[in-house]
Amino acid sequence: MPHISLKNLSIAYGHHRVLQDVTVNIPDKQITVIIGPSGCGKTTLLKSLNRLLDLNEDVKVTGDVLIDGVNTYDGNADILALRKKMGFLSQRPYPLPMSIYENIAFGPKVHRMSKDRIVQQINDLEGRMVQVPSKKNGQMDILVESYLRLAGLWEEVKDRLHTPASRLSIGQQQRLALARALAVEPEAILADEPTSALDPLSAQLIEKQFKFLKKNYTIVVVTHILRQARRIADYVIFLYLGELVEHGPAEKVFDNPSDERTRAYVSGEIS
Amino acid sequence: MRARRIEETIFKGLMLASLVLVLIMLAGIIVITVYKGAPALTLSMLVETPKGGYYLGKEGGIANAIVGSLLLALGASFCSILIAIPVAFGLQKEYTSWRYAGFTKLVLDVLWGTPSIVYGAFGFVVMVYFGLRASLLGGIIVLTLLMLPIMVRSMEEIIRTIPLELKEISYAMGTTKIETTLAVVLRQALPGIVTAVLLAFGRGIGDAASILFTAGYTDFIPRSIFDPVASLPLAVFFQIGTPIPEVQERAYASALVLLLIVLCVSLISRILSHRFSKNIVR
Numbered sequence A: 001m002p003h004i005s006l007k008n009l010s011i012a013y014g015h016h017r018v019l020q021d022v023t024v025n026i027p028d029k030q031i032t033v034i035i036g037p038s039g040c041g042k043t044t045l046l047k048s049l050n051r052l053l054d055l056n057e058d059v060k061v062t063g064d065v066l067i068d069g070v071n072t073y074d075g076n077a078d079i080l081a082l083r084k085k086m087g088f089l090s091q092r093p094y095p096l097p098m099s100i101y102e103n104i105a106f107g108p109k110v111h112r113m114s115k116d117r118i119v120q121q122i123n124d125l126e127g128r129m130v131q132v133p134s135k136k137n138g139q140m141d142i143l144v145e146s147y148l149r150l151a152g153l154w155e156e157v158k159d160r161l162h163t164p165a166s167r168l169s170i171g172q173q174q175r176l177a178l179a180r181a182l183a184v185e186p187e188a189i190l191a192d193e194p195t196s197a198l199d200p201l202s203a204q205l206i207e208k209q210f211k212f213l214k215k216n217y218t219i220v221v222v223t224h225i226l227r228q229a230r231r232i233a234d235y236v237i238f239l240y241l242g243e244l245v246e247h248g249p250a251e252k253v254f255d256n257p258s259d260e261r262t263r264a265y266v267s268g269e270i271s
Numbered sequence B: 001m002r003a004r005r006i007e008e009t010i011f012k013g014l015m016l017a018s019l020v021l022v023l024i025m026l027a028g029i030i031v032i033t034v035y036k037g038a039p040a041l042t043l044s045m046l047v048e049t050p051k052g053g054y055y056l057g058k059e060g061g062i063a064n065a066i067v068g069s070l071l072l073a074l075g076a077s078f079c080s081i082l083i084a085i086p087v088a089f090g091l092q093k094e095y096t097s098w099r100y101a102g103f104t105k106l107v108l109d110v111l112w113g114t115p116s117i118v119y120g121a122f123g124f125v126v127m128v129y130f131g132l133r134a135s136l137l138g139g140i141i142v143l144t145l146l147m148l149p150i151m152v153r154s155m156e157e158i159i160r161t162i163p164l165e166l167k168e169i170s171y172a173m174g175t176t177k178i179e180t181t182l183a184v185v186l187r188q189a190l191p192g193i194v195t196a197v198l199l200a201f202g203r204g205i206g207d208a209a210s211i212l213f214t215a216g217y218t219d220f221i222p223r224s225i226f227d228p229v230a231s232l233p234l235a236v237f238f239q240i241g242t243p244i245p246e247v248q249e250r251a252y253a254s255a256l257v258l259l260l261i262v263l264c265v266s267l268i269s270r271i272l273s274h275r276f277s278k279n280i281v282r
């Protein structure tokens, strides 16, 4: 049973129906890429997974989004716990209005993690017993460092942890966003066109990070860059005008699509 | 091509002319206030309350009005901040439907445009009803009412410009509405909030009509919030209306003090606002 699975999911903004009857299982610990032309509902699908859609007025969702077997659109689902499970990267990486250090510490602090819990988390992450310095907030210092390393940002920021995160470059901000999302110990990472605001080099770093992280996390990436999809995808979901046209392993969808529309899209005939 | 260049020149000229006009008026106000008021602005003006015969041009100063104005404006700013921040944040769409928020904003806009003498009259009626006399407390209450719409509306405008994506990022980490509001939205809005407070403070400290009946006027510094209190705008008003040149000069000195206070507060808020904005990405 995969962690994330969608059953007959339909979504409408008011009377405007955006997604129709989407049923798909998202494989664990792989990179699933959602592709499709602009406006076909990629972002909507992604945001339905952590109920970020709720922030919009007038959204109607029918069908099931099952996360670890729990239907998240069930009335008494714990939305906060669900969102904690699903790390989120937005198209533009806004740093929270605080320092680099506080950006990472934000999640653990909001979720009121105890010192012991944090030490446990670091040990789990590093796969060994970590020596925590005895000074005040020593465990948080280690946690911040661990996640900045995990996101591949530590070397660039270790000397200015307490300066405003807003001064980082956009590429660094996106890796900060990754570290910040990982620090709340999600099981999955949802990313909405995470490299579209980035220069090619920073984009490459993010892709590299995803490939590295997939051994521990389920990753869902929305992209409209076909070449990027080919580079990172293990599994592909192709949406067209709100319809789930095709999904399957990347080689299958890219090299031997079964639907004419998929073939036209991956060969660049429609976009 | 020629026509477009001429158009460009004309509009540039218009902008420059307007700018110069504004600067000249501003400079005029400052020059005249300084020119007429500076000679009377002695140390005793600042630190003494009016003595016998002050209003005939003899000894004393306007310490009563300076202290009074500061008490009134700071007190009212404090009360307004306490009320305005929750209201402004409550008007976000997470908390209030757009219909209700729109209605509230309309009411606030009407209140913003209401002449301050109306606030004064309203405050006076309420105070008479409760059998209160003009006092520092009455003045603070009326000034708070006067400043509230300005603060709430300017804060709300700032809060509305905060990108939805930033809130999404915060919510996506599993935060509650109040956590996102306090830890993210408030911080992001802080520079704008400082500016909103300054705007309201400026209107509050300079207003004469609303506190005329509610705060009263006295030659003494109030000893409790139930005592009447003097204020700089009213000091200007009373002194400029006398036929004695020395006293008229003192009106300008009072106006100059008022200007200086507003200038100081502006500078302080600029510095604060700048300090708070370094964490912010737009």
Ligand SMILES: Nc1ncnc2c1ncn2[C@@H]1O[C@H](COP(=O)(O)OP(=O)(O)OP(=O)(O)O)[C@@H](O)[C@H]1O
Binding pocket: A013, A016, A018, A036, A037, A038, A039, A040, A041, A042, A043, A044, A045, A056, A224
């Ligand atoms: N908040 C909203 N209210 C109403 N309609 C919306 C809203 N958000 C999106 N839509 C509509 O839903 C459809 C799908 O939007 P969505 O953002 O999911 O597309 P997308 O595939 O992510 O597109 P893009 O590649 O341009 O980001 C579009 O037609 C869009 O106009």
Ligand SMILES: [Mg+2]
Binding pocket: A042, A043, A044, A192
């Ligand atoms: Mg999108």
